[in-house]
Amino acid sequence: MKQTATSSSIEDYVKVIYAFTEWQDKPITSSVLATRLGVANSSVSEMVRKLKDLGLVDHEPYSPIHLTAEGLSLALSMVRRHRLLETYLVQELGYTWDEVHDEAEQLEHAVSDHFIERMSAKLGHPVRDPHGDPIPDAHGNITMAPSHRLDELDPGHTGRISRISDHDPELLRHLESLGIGLDTQLTVVGRPRFGAGLQVRLDLSENDAGPQTLGDEVAASLWLASVGRHADCTVQELTGGSLMSPHSAQ
Amino acid sequence: MKQTATSSSIEDYVKVIYAFTEWQDKPITSSVLATRLGVANSSVSEMVRKLKDLGLVDHEPYSPIHLTAEGLSLALSMVRRHRLLETYLVQELGYTWDEVHDEAEQLEHAVSDHFIERMSAKLGHPVRDPHGDPIPDAHGNITMAPSHRLDELDPGHTGRISRISDHDPELLRHLESLGIGLDTQLTVVGRPRFGAGLQVRLDLSENDAGPQTLGDEVAASLWLASVGRHADCTVQELTGGSLMSPHSAQ
DNA sequence: GCAAATATTTAGGCTTACCGAAATCATAGG
């Protein structure tokens, strides 16, 4: 398997392309990619041409961008790195879950494969990070309970929080103050007749203060796994063999 | 205090300038700096001009290169990072002492100040790394037993190994096979009449196989602290206040 | 003291990854 030489820019591009498709089924467009990376559209056009030359993406001009098998493999490797690092920072170094993202964003490009596997072993090979995001194993397999975004669920649905968007540290601190975290059991009660938001009830809360109303942004940042309906499922990724290890050459 | 914007290149230059003067008293020259960094002489000339503009070094054309107080502060911060990382990798992630250098060389540029201080706390604020190199504290103070290179000592000297050069992993593995490590007690016995090397006796070895002969390269890589003569001494560095934290802006 | 050898700097170029402005393509509304 070719060990394409990578840079931290290439790694971030591929990771963002993957992340977009992880929950939306459609492929990412040039301008969305630019926004997520915080660079100009023209920079994306150039870099996508380069990624195509490297065999990491498929792309026709003026069309959305798809990862190749090789690109997917690199992306999964970066996602594994990022999420293992977040988990490690919380469990071993006492970071709070709102502090870990930026640190992991830098470290993911700097640590060796050896470091990653040591960390994974020390943590007992976890399959999800502090925000519930699934951690691919060393072969790119992902294990995750089927989940839906809270704002897309009808009243009556009940389950446990399985995933929380980690991109806004303030939102994470807000959720903490509400007593909502990973694996919190809750039920969707309804929607306020006018106005925004979603009413939910925390099922196992000690101080049961009745239903709470979550803002739209909050509800869209939470995923719910239905209780007792599905077992975790493993998705075998397309990439045969181990994840690419662009970092072992360091 | 100014927070000079740094890059990993700048950090490595300043660190190597400092490392040269840590045991030799003379300042480093352009070509030695080039060799240690693995870059062309011309690259050093350019970068040194830049470091001077940034106020990190003093330099007149065709003369050796000195760190300013600000440069020293940055260098000590990088040395602290590197050596704490090496210690952490050995103690918490099960690295062997010959594996840590390259990993730390990358990580030192990527971790935040927060990460460094968490690590230091978890390790109990160690004052030396796995090779005996002193770890500056957060204010730039260095604690280290006075020591001399083994190849500069006359027969009769006795003491414990206080420092071992970490630049050649093979040498470290060789020392391990000889039963020589940090704090090993030994006595300089003499020199072979002709030929190279240095004869030493391991004082507390279980299987006392008599004196061993160390090669010149080995002897020059070991430092000995005299037993029972001096207490550790603390060197207050010139820089007032805390070490520069170019990484806190990440 | 001066020429040869050595050390250092300068000059001119390259690569990566950005940018803003201009050109080009795609498509939605009329």
Place this chain on the structure above:
DNA sequence: CCTATGATTTCGGTAAGCCTAAATATTTGC
């Protein structure tokens, strides 16, 4: 069907860090 609008790419440029080759300064040997 055809144009206006927005999305995307192309074009010319910049900055950091490196390189080789050429120029210049310093040191050494006689």
